[in-house]
Amino acid sequence: MDTEALRWFQMVADGATVTEVAELEMRSQPGISRAFSRLEAEVGAELFQRSGRLLTLTPAGAAFHRHVGAALHRLDDGLAAVQQLVSPETGTVAVAFQASLGTWLVPDLIGSFRAQFPEVRFDLRSKADELVSSVGPRGTVDLELSTLRVADDDVRWRPLVREPIRLLLPQDHPLSDRREASLADVADDPFIAPAPSSLLRTQLEQLCSRAGVELRVSLVADDLPTLRGYVASGLGVAIIPARWDAGAIEPSSPRVHYLELTDPEAERNVGLSWNAQRRLLPAAELFRTHVLRRAESGRLPRPVPIP
Known part of the structure; x- marks a missing residue:
């Protein structure tokens, strides 16, 4: 899966808007929306539902969210371990x-x-x-x-x-x-x-x-x-x-x-x-x-x- 899309998913799931994510990540809003569509296709379920101008989690999105944070944390630990191997000092x-x-x-x-x-x-x-x-x-x-x-x-x-x-x-x-x-x-x-x-x-x-x-x-x-x-x-x-x-x-x-x-x-x-x-x-x-x-x-x- 696209790890950037997972990080954006977590940001929106934690309360950020797509506009805020786009500004923070210096990406276009359509680009982030397309990344979410690809993520939903990989997961096999809709992760978000629109509530006015905000995106909220579907039941499938909420279930997915409980595991994404842990997965990204483990990934970051792995990246840190590799960095220490490259530069242990x-x-x-x-x-x-x-x-x-x-x-x-x-x-x-x-x-x-x-x-x-x-x-x-x-x-x-x-x-x-x-x-x-x-x-x-x-x-x-x-x-x-x-x-x-x-x-x-x-x-x-x-x-x-x-x-x-x-x-x-x-x-x-x-x-x-x-x-x-x-x-x-x-x-x-x-x-x-x-x-x-x-x-x-x-x-x-x-x-x-x-x-x-x-x-x-x-x-x-x-x-x-x-x-x-x-x-x-x-x-x-x-x-x-x-x-x-x-x-x-x-x-x-x-x-x-x-x-x-x-x-x-x-x-x-x-x-x-x-x-x-x-x-x-x-x-x-x-x-x-x-x-x-x-x-x-x-x-x-x-x-x-x-x-």
């Missing part, structure tokens, strides 16, 4: 990421990649629920940066860097002059806990369980800046990912202290995941390769050491 990459990675890992990866491929665009999405994969069967992104590993044979996950987990104390805490401590050392303290949808909350519960510490949650923080603020106000202690170098925008406060957490497994693996059952378009494949090579060559940021 101009595509769009959809990336989901854990919010705590947005201050150091995401800027490093995007910045270093765009230094090579400045025309590639990114659709960046901070994950609201860190316990659900964005690249699973119902995922809508190309790649995910997260500490989440899902039990799905279709999802591939590659480790990038180990992220230390540290203990965060208020300035006047009795242990604030130390360099390291364990969860057992703060077993009697109230905890500021991350939100239940956070992977850090899951890890806090696991670490306390292994250490034999009863977790007493005094407040729940929806994000890390709020968590730091609660600790700085002396409302409790918390665990928190390490601060990172490479100019990361990492909010801090002189009223809090970071301590090395000596408990076993007080770290988390940050990785890159994607769905092996979906073919990545070239721009996304370029970025995937860049991320893995940058990790393999040791060029990712490093955690700031405890002074």
Whole structure:
């Protein structure tokens, strides 16, 4: 079928007049009318009926219209895929990421990649629920940066860097002059806990369980800046990912202290995941390769050491 005729059909079906379509497409009105006649002949039914000066859909036209939009959308996706094959450096990459990675890992990866491929665009999405994969069967992104590993044979996950987990104390805490401590050392303290949808909350519960510490949650923080603020106000202690170098925008406060957490497994693996059952378009494949090579060559940021 003539794809131009299909696009004109959709425009008229969505409320445009033939005159408006002709002006927009710089075609004659008789030419568009003839295109509609050919389209009706191919479909085998009348698609429009005249209502005054307007064309409205017949029942057959309405049924056809429900499928034309999806078909044109798929066609446009196919044309975009071909364009990326011809010029993969101009595509769009959809990336989901854990919010705590947005201050150091995401800027490093995007910045270093765009230094090579400045025309590639990114659709960046901070994950609201860190316990659900964005690249699973119902995922809508190309790649995910997260500490989440899902039990799905279709999802591939590659480790990038180990992220230390540290203990965060208020300035006047009795242990604030130390360099390291364990969860057992703060077993009697109230905890500021991350939100239940956070992977850090899951890890806090696991670490306390292994250490034999009863977790007493005094407040729940929806994000890390709020968590730091609660600790700085002396409302409790918390665990928190390490601060990172490479100019990361990492909010801090002189009223809090970071301590090395000596408990076993007080770290988390940050990785890159994607769905092996979906073919990545070239721009996304370029970025995937860049991320893995940058990790393999040791060029990712490093955690700031405890002074």
